[in-house]
Amino acid sequence: MNDITFPLRWRIALIAPALAVFIAFWLLPMTALVQVSADGHLLQTYGAMLANARYMKSLFATVVLSAAVTAATLALSVISGLHLARQEFPGKRTLLALLTFPLAFPGVVVGFMVIMLAGRQGLIGALSLKLTGDKWVFAYSMTGLFLGYLYFSIPRVIVTVMASATKLDASLEEAARSLGASPWRIMCDIVLPALSPGLIAAVAVCFATAMGAFGTAFTLATDIDVLPMTIYTEFTLNANMVTAAGLSIVLGIVTWIVLYVARSVSGSAVAATA
Structure with missing residues (x-):
C-alpha cells in the first residue's frame, strides 16, 4: 500500500496544535522555572x-x-x-472493576482511606487495641505513605x-x-x-x-x-x-x-x- 503524503502546509497544520500545547504547557513553564531557580547565579544556587x-x-x-x-x-x-x-x-x-477502581481516586482520597485504615481512629488501631492492648497508628508515617502509593x-x-x-x-x-x-x-x-x-x-x-x-x-x-x-x-x-x-x-x-x-x-x- 502506498504511503500517504501530505503537502508541507498540511503537515504544519497537523503538528501545530500539539506543538502549541507543548510550548504553552511545558517549554515556557520549564524555562521560567529554570530562570527562577538560577536566581542569576546558577552554579552557586544549585x-x-x-x-x-x-x-x-x-x-x-x-x-x-x-x-x-x-x-x-x-x-x-x-x-x-x-x-x-x-x-x-x-x-x-467485578473483581477487575474493584482492582482498577483506585485509578479514579485522586491522591487526597487515597490519603483519607489510609487514615481510615491506620489512623488514630482507624480500623487497624481499633483491632490492635482489642487484641494486644496497643493502638497501632502508622498512617502519618512513611509506612502509611507507602501503603497509599502502593494502593494506587x-x-x-x-x-x-x-x-x-x-x-x-x-x-x-x-x-x-x-x-x-x-x-x-x-x-x-x-x-x-x-x-x-x-x-x-x-x-x-x-x-x-x-x-x-x-x-x-x-x-x-x-x-x-x-x-x-x-x-x-x-x-x-x-x-x-x-x-x-x-x-x-x-x-x-x-x-x-x-x-x-x-x-x-x-x-x-x-x-x-x-
Whole structure:
C-alpha cells in the first residue's frame, strides 16, 4: 500500500496544535522555572541546594520510598495480573472493576482511606487495641505513605501485565513443560522475558508517579519528609521561590533519568526477544 503524503502546509497544520500545547504547557513553564531557580547565579544556587543536608535527605527518602513502592507493586501485580489474564472464574469482571477502581481516586482520597485504615481512629488501631492492648497508628508515617502509593500503583501495573500476558505465545510454555521444565523455570526463562518490555515501562511509570505524587503526602503529612512536601513547604510557608523551583528541577531530572533508562532498557528488551 502506498504511503500517504501530505503537502508541507498540511503537515504544519497537523503538528501545530500539539506543538502549541507543548510550548504553552511545558517549554515556557520549564524555562521560567529554570530562570527562577538560577536566581542569576546558577552554579552557586544549585551548589548550595545540593549541599543542604535537609534537602538531600528529603530527595533520598523520596527515591527510596518510590523504589520500594515500585518493587512491591511489581511483585504483587505480576502474579495477580498473570492469574487474571489466564483464568476465567465467576465474578472476574467485578473483581477487575474493584482492582482498577483506585485509578479514579485522586491522591487526597487515597490519603483519607489510609487514615481510615491506620489512623488514630482507624480500623487497624481499633483491632490492635482489642487484641494486644496497643493502638497501632502508622498512617502519618512513611509506612502509611507507602501503603497509599502502593494502593494506587497496583492497578496500573496489573492492567499492563494483563495486556502483555494476552500476547504471550502459549506454545512456548507448552513446549518447555513437555521437556520437563518446572513452573519456576518457565516463569523465569519464558514468561518474564516476554513480559519485560511492558514491565519495564510500567515500573518506570510507577516510580515516576511515586516520585511526584503530592495529594496523598499532603493529606498524611505529619512526620513525612518527601521532596514534593519539601517543595510545597518552601514555596508556601517560607516563600522561598528559588529553592522551590530548584528542587522542582532536581525532582524532574531524577524522574527523567529513570524514564530515559527504562525506555532504553525496554528497547533493548524488545530487540532481545524479537
